[in-house]
Amino acid sequence: MPFFAYKARNAQGELIEGILEGSDTSSIADTLRNTSLMPIDIVISNTKEKSSADNWWAKLTEEKVTALDLQLFSRQLYTLLKAGVPIMRGLAGLQESATNKTFGNVIQDLRTSLDSGRELSAAMLRHPKIFTPFYLSMVRVGEMTGRLEEVFLRLFDHLEFEREMGERVRTALRYPSFVVIAMAVAISVINLFVIPAFAKVYAGFNAELPLVTQILIGFSNFMVNYWGLLLAMVVGAYMGFRYYISTENGRYHWDKLKLRFPIAGKILLKGTLARFSRSFALSSKSGVPIIQSLNVVAQTVDNAYIASRIIQMRDGIERGESILRTAVTAGVFTPVVLQMIAVGEETGDLDNLMDEIAHMYEREVDYELKTLSSQIEPILIIGLGVVVLVLALGVFLPIWDLGKVAMHHK
Known part of the structure; x- marks a missing residue:
């Protein structure tokens, strides 16, 4: 993706400049707005990051920054700031102790940006693949409220x-x-090697084979003769599916369909709502305005369908509707959760109650995951039994029939 040079102003009216990687100017503008920056000018940059311009092979083979790296970075930075260590000195220590060289380079870039007068959130904005819009928004709120270590x-x-x-x-x-x-x-091996061997034996009997056996032999012959076509069809279907879900409309419908899957659907829904509740409570406790909170939290749920429902809630609140009414209209919350939202909105303690909702969903997800294997095992056993039964009938019915004929002739 190309790089864009941007100019933006923060809430205090200060001018901030930097370079971001994105698909187009609209995506860069959206990223800036999600971090409370007002874009002024966005133009494509002729200069690229050093790693991508000078050494593409190094970029291809560089160590990836994991979620655990970011998690440890957040904890260590909290400890340093709470102890009163200046942020520049703290980042220098974290860079020296970083076991991930790629993340060490990111910390070095943060130090350089801070040294040039940028705020921490603006410096992190240069690395959108590592610091998500939600993460950046939280850091921005911490800078504005002076509670960065708590954030x-x-x-x-x-x-x-x-x-x-x-x-x-x-x-x-x-x-x-x-x-x-x-x-x-197992099914592939049986169809490619086992059934063809039995088919040669049956061909010498010159007898009419049972329907199940004919179907198995026909499918086996198709796999043996057209395995390349089958493989191409599977790969093509997979690539087509990946392309479809990469589109906005495809991702929306696929994420909506996933929530209807037997067994797994309810786990995905509860896990997504737990993530929403936790993120919303975190934003609210940190002082993020509710409209901005819903806008940013929608990007953390990792489900386009649920995200659209959250954006719908945001639009309703902007029109002056209550949180409870917009939550009811969204149609994804259980009655118990809606009741807790109503109490939280009435008492002004919504952030703590959203935390309780997150804990409730987490406990339910934990229970569902612990019993997931026991729920799936009967389905797997039945499926395996059906496969074995079909193969056994297809392979051994002709032998059984021929055995009976032989016994009758005797």
Whole structure:
């Protein structure tokens, strides 16, 4: 993607300049607005980052910055700021101790930007692939309120929650994924090597084969003769699907469909709403205006359908509607959650109640993930049983029939 040089003003009217990577000027403008900066001028830059201009191979093979790197950075920066260490000295220490060289270079760039007079949020804005709009907005609020160390602690907790949630999902899906892959490999081997061998034996019998056997032999012959076409179709379907979900409309419909999947759909919905509640509570406690909070939180839920419902809530609040009414209209919250939102809005303690909602969803997701294997196992066993039954009937029915004929002739 190209680089764009921008000029923008912050809430105090100060001019901020920098370079950002993006698809077009609109995406750069959106990124700036999400961090409370008002874009003045955005033009394509002829100068590129050193790593991409001078050494593309180094950029290709460089170590990736992980969520854990960012999480530890947030915690360490909180500790340093709380102890009264100047931010420039703290960043210098973090750069020296960084085990990830790529992230060490990012910290070096932050120091250079700060040294040239930029604010920390503006310096982080130069690295949109590492610091998300939500992260940048929180840092910006910390700078405006003078509670930067508290914001970094809350960001650490938020990133910890995100990492734990992802790890739980991966752990729960490991066993079912292994079983499904093993079944697919077994079926491929049987169709490519085992059934053709039996087909040669049956051909010598000159007898009419059962329908199941004919279907299996026909499918096996198709795989043997056209395996290249099948592979191309699978790859083409995968690439087409990836392209479809990369579009705005495709991503919206796919994310909406995922929430309707049996078993997994309710887990995805609860996990997404837990992420929304946690992010909203964090923004509210940090002093972010509710309109801006919903705008930024919509980008953290990682689901285009839920994000559209959150934007719908934001638009309703801008028109003067209550949070409860917009939440009811969104149609994704349970009655219990709506009741807690109503109480929070009435008492003015919405941020703490949203935290409670996040904890409630987290507990439910944790329970669902712990029982996920036991819920999926019957489906896997039934599926495996059906496959084995079809293969057994297809392979052994002709042998059984021929055996009966032989016994009858005797």
